[in-house]
Amino acid sequence: MKLATKYNRVSITATILVVLVSSFCYYFIIRYALINQLDDDLKIEEQEVMDYLQVHHVLPHPSNYKDQQVLFQPLNNNIVKRQFSSVYKYDNGENAPVRQLVFPVTADGKNYEVIISKSQQETETLIQLVLLITSGIVILLVLMLLIINRVLFKKLWYPFNSTLRELKQFNPSAKNDLALQNTSINEFAELNQAVKIMANRVKRDYDALKIFTENASHEMQTPLAIINSKLDILIQDETINAHQMRQLQVIYDTLSKLSRLVQSLLILTKIENQQFNETEDIQLDTLIQSKLQQFEEFVQSKNLTINTDINPSFIQGNKYLVDILFSNLFTNAIRYNKQNGTILINVNSGQFIISNSSNLHELDQQNIFQRFYRHSDTKEEGNGLGLSIIKQICDVSGYTVSYKYQNGLHIFSINFQA
Amino acid sequence: LKILIIEDEKILGESIATYLKEENYTCEIASDFNSALYKIDEHEYDCILLDITLPGGNGLDILKELKANNKMEGVLIISAKNSVSDKIAGLNLGADDYLAKPFHLSELKARIAALIRRKNFEGSIYIKFNGINIDTQAKRVTVNDREVELTKKEYELLLYFISNKRRVISKNAIAEHLWGDEMPGNYDFIYTHIKNLRKKLAEAGDADYIKSIYGMGYKFTD
Numbered sequence: 001m002k003l004a005t006k007y008n009r010v011s012i013t014a015t016i017l018v019v020l021v022s023s024f025c026y027y028f029i030i031r032y033a034l035i036n037q038l039d040d041d042l043k044i045e046e047q048e049v050m051d052y053l054q055v056h057h058v059l060p061h062p063s064n065y066k067d068q069q070v071l072f073q074p075l076n077n078n079i080v081k082r083q084f085s086s087v088y089k090y091d092n093g094e095n096a097p098v099r100q101l102v103f104p105v106t107a108d109g110k111n112y113e114v115i116i117s118k119s120q121q122e123t124e125t126l127i128q129l130v131l132l133i134t135s136g137i138v139i140l141l142v143l144m145l146l147i148i149n150r151v152l153f154k155k156l157w158y159p160f161n162s163t164l165r166e167l168k169q170f171n172p173s174a175k176n177d178l179a180l181q182n183t184s185i186n187e188f189a190e191l192n193q194a195v196k197i198m199a200n201r202v203k204r205d206y207d208a209l210k211i212f213t214e215n216a217s218h219e220m221q222t223p224l225a226i227i228n229s230k231l232d233i234l235i236q237d238e239t240i241n242a243h244q245m246r247q248l249q250v251i252y253d254t255l256s257k258l259s260r261l262v263q264s265l266l267i268l269t270k271i272e273n274q275q276f277n278e279t280e281d282i283q284l285d286t287l288i289q290s291k292l293q294q295f296e297e298f299v300q301s302k303n304l305t306i307n308t309d310i311n312p313s314f315i316q317g318n319k320y321l322v323d324i325l326f327s328n329l330f331t332n333a334i335r336y337n338k339q340n341g342t343i344l345i346n347v348n349s350g351q352f353i354i355s356n357s358s359n360l361h362e363l364d365q366q367n368i369f370q371r372f373y374r375h376s377d378t379k380e381e382g383n384g385l386g387l388s389i390i391k392q393i394c395d396v397s398g399y400t401v402s403y404k405y406q407n408g409l410h411i412f413s414i415n416f417q418a
Numbered sequence: 419l420k421i422l423i424i425e426d427e428k429i430l431g432e433s434i435a436t437y438l439k440e441e442n443y444t445c446e447i448a449s450d451f452n453s454a455l456y457k458i459d460e461h462e463y464d465c466i467l468l469d470i471t472l473p474g475g476n477g478l479d480i481l482k483e484l485k486a487n488n489k490m491e492g493v494l495i496i497s498a499k500n501s502v503s504d505k506i507a508g509l510n511l512g513a514d515d516y517l518a519k520p521f522h523l524s525e526l527k528a529r530i531a532a533l534i535r536r537k538n539f540e541g542s543i544y545i546k547f548n549g550i551n552i553d554t555q556a557k558r559v560t561v562n563d564r565e566v567e568l569t570k571k572e573y574e575l576l577l578y579f580i581s582n583k584r585r586v587i588s589k590n591a592i593a594e595h596l597w598g599d600e601m602p603g604n605y606d607f608i609y610t611h612i613k614n615l616r617k618k619l620a621e622a623g624d625a626d627y628i629k630s631i632y633g634m635g636y637k638f639t640d
């Protein structure tokens with residue numbers, strides 16, 4: 001749940017509750033005050049009747065005005081207590097609310113009850129009006145609160161959201177720093193400060209790692225070259241027997257594996273260091289034809305069938321990187337293929353799709369582009385960096401690479417349009 | 419032929435010298451920037467193997483020095499960096515070739531041979547080995563004056579063998595020479611190419627020079 005939603009929910013519930021309770025109180029207080037007012041008027045009338053009685057010793061004439069009535073009724077042996085009450089009176093075909101005061105008087109030795117009644121209609125109307133205005137204000141208030149909260153939240157949280165956006169796009173290998181908004185709000189300024197420090201540390205560590213990888217790979221080249229040269233000289237020795245030669249062959253094979261691994265690591269770090277910035281127009285179809293030729297013998301030795309649908313197409317890219325990209329794609333399609341398998345190649349404007357059969361099942365979508373990821377069943381001698389390099393090249397060249405597994409085919413698509 | 423090996427790693431320099439010291443190759447080794455400068459000033463070489471990272475200076479500066487002195491040596495850069503920019507910088511400064519470490523000595527030898535062929539124009543475009551005669555410009559091969567039709571791979575293979583004649587070349591070195599670094603699978607089919615080359619040379623009436631060494635490699639020898 002969004003912070004603003006949660007906040008709104010609480011604040012608006014509280015507002016409504018407070019308003020409801022206070023409306024109730026308000027209603028009763030106003031009602032009480034107005035009825036009190038009526039009762040005061042009734043008391044004045046009572047006093048007038050009493051005064052009249054005192055002076056004239058007879059009852060005044062009953063009066064009947066629109067909103068005030070004074071009635072006298074002889075009391076026989078009944079006893080009436082003085083009391084105020086609200087009743088409904090039938091008047092002009094409708095029940096109208098009336099406030100009345102009943103009290104006993106004695107005139108000419110006879111007991112009467114006096115009923116003074118005043119219309120309560122106006123009071124009720126007034127109360128209704130007051131309530132209407134109040135509820136109007138309440139609705140307006142809640143609406144205003146909602147709008148203010150929404151606008152205010154958006155404005156207040158803007159620095160936070162922009163920091164979040166930056167963080168989501170954070171790339172330790174990018175050259176530019178995080179573009180964090182300046183904010184006058186202390187909490188967010190502090191957050192930005194912390195984020196900046198963290199990002200710098202991540203970048204520094206990442207750079208250090210990158211430099212380390214590059215240096216380590218470079219430093220390995222010369223010892224590898226020495227081992228290689230010594231082997232090349234050693235095999236010239238005519239006293240070496242077949243058994244020893246087989247041992248040497250294993251060393252050779254392992255050595256070239258190691259050399260290729262170091263080479264791949266170097267390529268990865270170099271791509272990350274953006275050392276291949278120059279781009280040019282590359283004719284994709286001819287490049288692919290030449291790759292097919294380059295790998296011809298490997299294709300034949302596995303007896304693979306290649307079906308191609310290659311249309312003339314140009315792409316923008318770094319010549320060296322694009323060459324590595326396609327070498328790696330073809331190498332994978334051949335290396336992980338099965339005997340008598342198939343490879344499908346499709347080149348259309350802006351897209352390259354290569355599919356291959358394999359004894360391996362679907363690759364793990366989550367991890368295929370991770371360094372040193374290998375399918376758990378793989379026995380082939382890839383170094384686990386080929387797909388990382390493919391991904392890396394696509395990233396720096398503005399291509400997108402995707403993988404899917406369909407009908408027993410591993411399908412890699414490269415989309416050249418960003 | 420005089421070759422200067424400018425390489426700070428002494429063991430590697432010696433290995434190279436050992437491998438090259440045959441027939442008419444004489445090798446000298448310079449293992450730092452200053453001794454390299456001194457040697458190129460004092461002597462004439464046919465080919466210089468140049469490591470870029472040297473104690474005391476950058477190998478590219480040696481190239482500049484050579485260029486400034488109008489020296490005509492062929493220069494082959496051997497570098498641990500394998501960086502495209504270094505390669506381009508080196509070739510722009512007049513280097514003739516670039517080989518990234520690690521490399522097979524047989525590859526180095528073939529590159530040097532090609533470089534010297536390119537540098538010395540007088541008749542050196544022809545390679546002779548007994549009855550075999552290769553015109554490296556026309557890429558034509560004759561055996562006992564009879565033309566032999568070779569595929570591109572067979573031609574490269576033959577050239578590689580003759581550049582490293584009487585040397586055992588590992589299958590790995592041959593595979594890398596013919597197909598580069600990217601090999602999606604085993605390269606047992608080298609055997610097919612060698613068999614075909616052998617057959618074509620034999621049909622043209624020459625002896626069988628290709629000797630298999632315990633399945634580890636081959637030796638081209640008479």
